[in-house]
Amino acid sequence: MNTNRRDFIKTTAVTAGMMGIGSIASACAAPAAAPKPELKLSFQESTPPGSNLNEKFDYMEKMGIVGFEPGGNGLAGRVNDIQQALRGRKIKVSAICAGFSGWLIAEDEAKRRECMETSKEIMAAGGELGSTGMILVPGFNGQQPSLQMPQAREVLIEQLKELGDFAVKHNTTLILEPLNRSEAWFLRLVADAAAIARDTETPGITCLGDFWHMTREEISDYGAFMSGGKYLRHIHIASRERRKMPGEDGAADNYVDGFRALKELNYQYYVSFECGTAGNREETVPAAVKLLREQWKKA
């Protein structure tokens, strides 16, 4: 093994400068001038009760929910409606949840191109809405044939450079989402997503931490978020056993350790619900909001 490693050193010594070593110490540093972090909660469109956007936003405002995470599918055609419904409200668009087609680690170049084009259309709409970024999964388990490691990562990063530059031009970002292994083999850990973002060398690529997926793939919410560092742009939250509203799984639904990391990182973005409910939405949603605010105080 040592011999293998010595050989490896020789071959990589030249490229060592490109390894982004500088970011290692700074990655966990909080932005100097940023305000003290607060818990900015966000809902997806299906989370609040209500038969239309205005009813949903009225409900959210009453509860002090300040973020809205729409789906990316068909978003370009909804920009005006969403802007109208948000006018004069304290709610802002948080992240855009996917909606693209194709995938970036596909063996088939046409599928990769399809993902690039549909993602750009969604990011352009997201930019108009002032979104923090569009959530992207590089490849699901069911999307085959896919490239393997390490080639998949190299091809991904080349495409992300282009998508990141596009995102910056539209005042938004592309947010890489790690999923648990039953959904996606390629990207499962927050640290991995952050290192990919770093290696794209564009501020247009960021990453997401999802408590639900982290429950299976990581041993520490605190460690996972600290490993996302300055690249962390969005958080998804759900109960930890059934992916229902936080609190529906009782004692398992503890997020304090992760919230502590968000405070230390001076995290300025949203914590967004991505979950269903096994109960009455009119009861489980307010209970979840109350629980998360209590746990944020404890963190």
Added chain:
Amino acid sequence: MNTNRRDFIKTTAVTAGMMGIGSIASACAAPAAAPKPELKLSFQESTPPGSNLNEKFDYMEKMGIVGFEPGGNGLAGRVNDIQQALRGRKIKVSAICAGFSGWLIAEDEAKRRECMETSKEIMAAGGELGSTGMILVPGFNGQQPSLQMPQAREVLIEQLKELGDFAVKHNTTLILEPLNRSEAWFLRLVADAAAIARDTETPGITCLGDFWHMTREEISDYGAFMSGGKYLRHIHIASRERRKMPGEDGAADNYVDGFRALKELNYQYYVSFECGTAGNREETVPAAVKLLREQWKKA
């Protein structure tokens, strides 16, 4: 923080077993009765000058190096020699560096079995030497054909349960080592190794954090080690651009952020050199030891 953790551990006790959630909080918590962590430096056999074990150990003792990391290859036949050379010294065996053949994520069951058998032989010898554990890589890029995710992880964990129980019987552990992507596609992140160790449900499986590999695969040494938590059993260290002695790459060789995590985790094990040198060993080795002790103080 302590209060949060106590509350958390209480409230999650019920589901901790099934979800591994207990470890989410406790993974970052320091063992209650453990002594204050100190920097316990360890050398591999090739690190110190000297033509035999006694000369090497004499050199190490003069420098206050308290750990020795031998290779696992042929270790069973060297147990007596190593015990003799260590007699009356302050140096203990730290981890055993690999030395097994075959690999645990091989498609070929015979290759997996070969890895199990050779690993057991090495762990038995390591146990006699009081080793903290045997370092294992589940699969290198060059070892093909290998199983793919998520099947590879399932097959790995089944084998690790057996190896972990064997390790416990021999008062040692098996230490999973994440490598950078140019060496191993399967296991690259400390968080991933720790989650695999957790899911084996045996204290015989632990993990390693290697500053050299982390430089490429992670953005934060602090985040990586906090994501290893209580499963962290061994640390490898080298310079960060060329894998030489710490300090040989100048300003890039900053380990303070990682050392801070080891202190917070109350890490009780070794930080072991795995590197060559581009200079005169008689100068670069003592300079590296001095640098690491200074940075440990700063952490």
